[in-house]
Amino acid sequence: NAGVTQTPKFxxxxxxxxMTLLCAQDMNHEYMYWYRQDPGxxxxxxxxxxxxxxxxxxxxxDGYNVSRLKKQNFLLGLESAAPSQTSVxxxxxxxxxxxxxxxxxxxxGSRLTVL
Amino acid sequence: xxxxxxxxxMDCAEGRAANLPCNHSTISGNEYVYWYRQIHSQGPxxxxxxxxxxxxxxxxxxxxxEDRKSSTLILPHATLRDTAVYYCIVRPFxxxxxxxxxxxxxxxxxx
Numbered sequence: 001n002a003g004v005t006q007t008p009k010f011x012x013x014x015x016x017x018x019m020t021l022l023c024a025q026d027m028n029h030e031y032m033y034w035y036r037q038d039p040g041x042x043x044x045x046x047x048x049x050x051x052x053x054x055x056x057x058x059x060x061x062d063g064y065n066v067s068r069l070k071k072q073n074f075l076l077g078l079e080s081a082a083p084s085q086t087s088v089x090x091x092x093x094x095x096x097x098x099x100x101x102x103x104x105x106x107x108x109g110s111r112l113t114v115l
Numbered sequence: 116x117x118x119x120x121x122x123x124x125m126d127c128a129e130g131r132a133a134n135l136p137c138n139h140s141t142i143s144g145n146e147y148v149y150w151y152r153q154i155h156s157q158g159p160x161x162x163x164x165x166x167x168x169x170x171x172x173x174x175x176x177x178x179x180x181e182d183r184k185s186s187t188l189i190l191p192h193a194t195l196r197d198t199a200v201y202y203c204i205v206r207p208f209x210x211x212x213x214x215x216x217x218x219x220x221x222x223x224x225x226x
Contacts, residue, residue: 004158033214035216041218042200042202042216042217042218042219043159043202043216044216045214045215045216048214059215088156090158090159092158092159092214102147102149102164102206103161103164104151104159104161104214105161106158106159106160107158108157108158109156109157109158
């Protein structure tokens with residue numbers, strides 16, 4: 001059981017380049033999230049999704065776009081990367097429905113450096 | 116979602132109980148208290164959650180005050196591996212929108 005898988009785990013970009021981070025979960029979870037974590041800081045919510053085909057903005061959405069075309073995948077895109085987007089990105093998911101604990105399941109993180 | 120307030124850092128001796136406080140004075144009736152921890156640069160890990168009763172599992176105990184405005188996470192016999200950042204968040208059990216993490220408490224277990 002893979003849980004939440006993020007790809008790639010490491011990436012170096014030049015300013016202005018674009019890229020997409022993929023989050024995949026195999027637990028049939030409804031809700032998925034993208035967070036970023038800067039050195040010495042807590043996690044900040046970028047975007048989230050409460051189901052296939054839905055997305056919503058979090059605390060720090062500017063400069064990012066997301067898509068949830070399939071229930072198991074949540075993509076985070078950077079159209080024109082900036083040095084301020086250098087960070088570690090975490091994806092998380094959680095199920096809806098009865099009997100859940102409300103636990104968030106996190107991926108291992110994707111470390112992005114923008115030069 | 117209710118905001119939480121935690122001390123930025125704490126120290127505890129190995130083998131002793133670590134008590135981590137969290138203030139959530141604006142918590143509403145349908146919001147649960149959740150605790151997570153993040154070891155080094157790994158993804159956060161769920162520890163425990165509760166509504167108004169005290170809870171215990173194999174990892175920790177959660178004590179919630181009667182007015183629900185604050186809580187304490189207790190690690191009964193802290194080990195070096197418990198050194199981590201601990202996050203307290205509150206969220207409604209129904210729905211899962213905008214789960215917001217604060218700065219957390221950096222707990223250091225000393226030998």
